[in-house]
Amino acid sequence: MEVAALREVSPEFRRGSFTAVMGPSGSGKSTLLHCGAGLDRPTSGSVWVGGADLAGMSQAQLAVLRRDRVGVVFQSFNLVPSLTAEQNVLLPARLGRRRTERTRVREIFEQVGLTGRERRRPAELSGGQQQRVAIARALLSRPEVIFADEPTGALDRRTGKEVLALLREAVDQHGQTVVMVTHDPEAATWADRVLFLTDGRVVDELDRPSARQVTERLGGAVGQP
Numbered sequence: 001m002e003v004a005a006l007r008e009v010s011p012e013f014r015r016g017s018f019t020a021v022m023g024p025s026g027s028g029k030s031t032l033l034h035c036g037a038g039l040d041r042p043t044s045g046s047v048w049v050g051g052a053d054l055a056g057m058s059q060a061q062l063a064v065l066r067r068d069r070v071g072v073v074f075q076s077f078n079l080v081p082s083l084t085a086e087q088n089v090l091l092p093a094r095l096g097r098r099r100t101e102r103t104r105v106r107e108i109f110e111q112v113g114l115t116g117r118e119r120r121r122p123a124e125l126s127g128g129q130q131q132r133v134a135i136a137r138a139l140l141s142r143p144e145v146i147f148a149d150e151p152t153g154a155l156d157r158r159t160g161k162e163v164l165a166l167l168r169e170a171v172d173q174h175g176q177t178v179v180m181v182t183h184d185p186e187a188a189t190w191a192d193r194v195l196f197l198t199d200g201r202v203v204d205e206l207d208r209p210s211a212r213q214v215t216e217r218l219g220g221a222v223g224q225p
Contacts, residue, residue, distance in 0.1 A: 071138025
């Protein structure tokens with residue numbers, strides 16, 4: 001039996017905005033994020049990043065797009081244990097044989113609050129610091145959009161707030177576009193807009209909501225047919 005992970009989903013993410021995507025398990029949140037990031041290919045429809053339709057791209061073209069125009073942050077950090085923080089941040093650029101100015105490296109480590117920890121390996125960093133390295137890696141190329149999949153899911157509440165503040169700062173001070181999947185109503189309040197998915201469809205949305213509004217609306221979304 002075929003299962004449609006997403007159906008008739010056509011959200012737009014305005015440049016320089018922060019959007020949270022919420023919904024019950026199996027609602028299509030991660031599929032939406034993976035299609036937007038070029039990690040999954042939709043079986044129908046189109047996915048646009050800027051002026052590029054990802055649905056028509058080859059795997060090689062998608063790899064270049066993910067390297068240069070899209071940043072992805074995962075719950076599990078996805079750092080290479082044997083590399084230093086700086087080497088992890090620079091890895092996509094080096095794989096693409098692109099030179100990165102030292103001033104940009106210093107700038108990005110300052111932006112994420114890790115100045116002085118460039119030579120530390122992941123095991124020498126806390127979970128929050130590892131996620132900051134992952135965010136620095138996503139920000140390095142100044143991508144058109146950053147997709148974050150449960151970026152605070154493996155962190156304690158205080159550290160999670162620090163990571164959310166960093167994403168918020170990337171939007172407000174650096175004009176980045178952030179799309180974040182989360183299950184946490186408190187995390188969703190950091191966003192400009194919250195989309196609610198159920199059974200592969202967007203069933204509701206809120207602008208600048210409180211945690212109570214998110215919780216109430218999430219309960220309503222779960223109950224949608």
